[in-house]
Amino acid sequence: MEENSRIEWDRRYRERSHSSLTPDPFLVSAYEEFVAPAFPNGGTALDLVGGVGRHALYLAERGWQVTLVDVSPQGLALAESEAKARRVSITCRAEDLTEWELPASSSDLVVNFFYLERALFTQIEQALKPGGILIFKTYTQEQLKLSGGPTHFMHLLGSDELLHAFSGLQILHYYESSTGKAVAELVARKVSP
Numbered sequence: 178m179e180e181n182s183r184i185e186w187d188r189r190y191r192e193r194s195h196s197s198l199t200p201d202p203f204l205v206s207a208y209e210e211f212v213a214p215a216f217p218n219g220g221t222a223l224d225l226v227g228g229v230g231r232h233a234l235y236l237a238e239r240g241w242q243v244t245l246v247d248v249s250p251q252g253l254a255l256a257e258s259e260a261k262a263r264r265v266s267i268t269c270r271a272e273d274l275t276e277w278e279l280p281a282s283s284s285d286l287v288v289n290f291f292y293l294e295r296a297l298f299t300q301i302e303q304a305l306k307p308g309g310i311l312i313f314k315t316y317t318q319e320q321l322k323l324s325g326g327p328t329h330f331m332h333l334l335g336s337d338e339l340l341h342a343f344s345g346l347q348i349l350h351y352y353e354s355s356t357g358k359a360v361a362e363l364v365a366r367k368v369s370p
Contacts, residue, residue: 200235220285226292230256237265244268279304289313307369319359
């Protein structure tokens with residue numbers, strides 16, 4: 178586990194700088210439009226680098242069996258505490274995604290928000306079961322023209338990069354915007370063989 182990353186994120190969660198439990202509006206809209214119709218009874222979900230669990234909790238409240246993966250035990254402890262308060266169940270795993278391998282064909286849904294590790298793209302695709310859906314949102318290089326957000330190119334998508342990142346998936350929705358935050362949003366499905 179990358180110790181510096183874990184220490185930094187533990188500190189941020191202790192200081193509550195990243196403590197929002199409100200799901201990203203894109204997750205809510207993508208869930209309602211694409212996920213709920215395809216999986217009316219829920220399924221298995223993987224929330225990558227989900228921090229305090231804002232997306233894992235949203236999904237668990239809708240009947241999903243969610244595994245929340247994050248490098249920070251502090252963030253995961255907050256997620257577990259909130260899950261208990263809401264009387265829902267989530268599975269938490271303290272893992273560094275640069276070292277941990279995603280379980281293949283394990284998830285009906287994978288969500289990835291504001292985390293970019295290009296080496297994971299193939300694993301994310303392989304983690305989806307046939308018919309499974311990926312919801313992905315993160316910053317683009319246009320964010321450099323705005324305030325806040327990452328400043329290193331390895332954490333910023335190029336124009337249309339996310340659109341072409343998952344060649345084995347069927348694109349259901351793609352959008353780039355630089356209003357407020359410069360982000361790319363993707364919803365894609367793993368086509369059944």
